[in-house]
Amino acid sequence: xxxxxxxxxxxxxxxxxxxxxxxxxxxxxxxxxxxxxxxxxxxxxxxxxxxxxxxxxxxxxxxxxxxxxxxxxxxxxxxxxxxxxxxxxxxxxxxxxxxxxxxxxxxxxxxxxxxxxxxxxxxxxxxxxxxxxxxxxxxxxxxxxxxxxxxxxxxxxxxxxxxxxxxxxxxxxxxxxxxxxxxxxxxxxxxxxxxxxxxxxxxxxxxxxxxxxxxxxxxxxxxxxxxxxxxxxxxxxxxxxxxxxxxxxxxxxxxxxxxxxxxxxxxxxxxxxxxxxxxxxxxxxxxxxxxxxxxxxxxxxxxxxxxxxxxxxxxxxxxxxxxxxxxxxxxxxxxxxxxxxxxxxxxxxxxxxxxxxxxxxxxxxxxxxxxxxxxxxxx
Numbered sequence: 001x002x003x004x005x006x007x008x009x010x011x012x013x014x015x016x017x018x019x020x021x022x023x024x025x026x027x028x029x030x031x032x033x034x035x036x037x038x039x040x041x042x043x044x045x046x047x048x049x050x051x052x053x054x055x056x057x058x059x060x061x062x063x064x065x066x067x068x069x070x071x072x073x074x075x076x077x078x079x080x081x082x083x084x085x086x087x088x089x090x091x092x093x094x095x096x097x098x099x100x101x102x103x104x105x106x107x108x109x110x111x112x113x114x115x116x117x118x119x120x121x122x123x124x125x126x127x128x129x130x131x132x133x134x135x136x137x138x139x140x141x142x143x144x145x146x147x148x149x150x151x152x153x154x155x156x157x158x159x160x161x162x163x164x165x166x167x168x169x170x171x172x173x174x175x176x177x178x179x180x181x182x183x184x185x186x187x188x189x190x191x192x193x194x195x196x197x198x199x200x201x202x203x204x205x206x207x208x209x210x211x212x213x214x215x216x217x218x219x220x221x222x223x224x225x226x227x228x229x230x231x232x233x234x235x236x237x238x239x240x241x242x243x244x245x246x247x248x249x250x251x252x253x254x255x256x257x258x259x260x261x262x263x264x265x266x267x268x269x270x271x272x273x274x275x276x277x278x279x280x281x282x283x284x285x286x287x288x289x290x291x292x293x294x295x296x297x298x299x300x301x302x303x304x305x306x307x308x309x310x311x312x313x314x315x316x317x318x319x320x321x322x323x324x325x326x327x328x329x330x331x332x333x334x335x336x337x338x339x340x341x342x343x344x345x346x347x348x349x350x351x352x353x354x355x356x357x358x359x360x361x362x363x364x365x366x367x368x369x370x371x372x373x374x375x376x377x378x379x
Contacts, residue, residue: 025214025238027231035227043333044256044324045225055337062345071348072341073364074356075316078286081359082348083315086367088140089169092284092313100283103276105295105309106130107171109140110161119161123170124154130172136311139378140167141371143317145255147378165377174295174309178202178254179265179302182320183277184343185288187350192278195340196291196320197265199299200254207242214238216248223250226259254293254311262324268303276305284313289347291318316344 039045063069076082079091096104108126110119127135137160138148147164150173151157161168182196203223205216217223217230217238230250231238242248251259281287293312301307320340323333352358 025212025231025235027214027218027227031218032228035224038225042225042326043330044262044326044328051333054334055341058338059341059345062342066345067349068352068358070358070361070364071352072316072345073348073358074351075289075344075348076287077351077356078284079315081315081364081367083290084317084364084367085143085371086141087315088167089138089142089312090140092287093169093310095284096280096310096313100280103280103283103308103310105136105172105174105311107169110168110170112165112167116158116162119168120154120158123157123161126170127154134173136169136171136173137161137164138169138171139164139374140169141374142378143371145253145258146375148253148255148258150252166374171311174311176295176297176307176309177299177302178293178295179268180254180262180291180293180318180321181273181277181302182291182318182340183281183289184347185281187347192274192281194269194274194277195343196322196336197268197302198321198324199263199265199268200293201261201263202249202251202254203259203261204247204249204251205242207244207246207248209241209244211241212238213240213242213248216242217250222261226251229259256321256324261326262321264322264325264328265299265302266322268299270303270305272305273303274305276308280308280310287313288351289316289344290314291321 043051059072063072068074073081073084078095079087081087090107090109093104093107097106108122110122114122127133133154134150134152135157136148137151137157139146142148149156149160151160178200180196180198180200181194183192184195185192203220203226205213205220205223207216211219213234214231217227223230233250254260256262277292280292291314292310293314294308294310296302296307296309320336323336348356348358
């Protein structure tokens with residue numbers, strides 16, 4: 001698997017303690033238990049089965065009382081099952097790249113039906129036609145950051161594609177600040193509105209020439225909370241002692257499940273941003289509701305609605321991710337998600353009234369089963 005971490009910024013001091021001949025870092029039981037208790041106290045780190053029961057209960061109750069039980073699968077007619085599960089990333093990115101290319105991080109599809117050599121040649125042409133490496137490789141059907149990796153060489157690309165059994169998206173790497181902007185098209189007025197904005201921040205640690213990478217992670221308030229994932233990601237580097245001033249990026253994928261810090265960005269809402277997001281939705285017929293993950297040079301650019309490059313357009317099961325802002329009360333998180341699903345079902349019902357089709361609950365279960373099997377194939 002290609003490394004998910006970025007390059008170290010600055011020199012890395014190596015001494016006997018950081019030698020590759022040393023035994024791999026083994027966190028003490030007390031340390032592991034302390035981290036587990038810290039995560040348990042922060043609901044943002046709870047597993048889905050612990051957070052979602054009240055929300056699922058609301059969804060089924062509201063759907064049963066609605067005009068069409070599976071109306072929620074008609075929210076985004078351009079996506080399979082409206083993006084609940086099993087949708088492909090290129091379903092939304094294709095029309096955006098065709099109709100409004102200025103708003104999308106350019107991409108290409110590397111189908112699983114092609115040989116490894118064919119996929120590498122297609123990727124080579126894509127890379128050479130752009131700015132070279134780095135690029136991003138990710139599954140065409142994925143969720144919660146599954147299988148997403150920043151690739152910095154053809155060797156890494158070859159390793160990734162050799163392990164990838166499904167269709168893969170290759171996308172230009174976009175510099176800048178990353179955000180998730182949740183949008184919807186009002187079912188009554190047709191006007192595009194901003195529901196939520198989240199800032200995506202990437203934790204890092206700075207070396208002091210004394211402590212190992214494992215110790216820097218342990219001693220950092222945020223990094224400590226995501227330490228279990230970092231221990232795996234940096235397994236062969238934990239005993240290194242970074243030089244004083246060396247900045248080690250710990251996360252570079254904008255997924256909360258991969259360790260990104262999510263902060264509420266409600267203060268970034270503006271009419272200029274709303275108009276730009278409206279233009280993006282207009283370029284993707286049938287997209288009415290979801291979180292659009294994008295990068296742009298700065299917060300000012302986002303507020304002004306300029307310089308935006310869309311990386312993904314997520315469907316119904318995307319979250320108003322500002323709820324993961326540290327300190328958000330659990331009840332507020334539940335209320336926000338319930339309100340989000342209430343709105344989604346209303347949009348689905350409006351689309352059904354206009355002739356949009358739905359899928360059956362049995363079909364949806366089949367899609368979930370297929371996605372679980374797909375998830376087992378990804379790294």
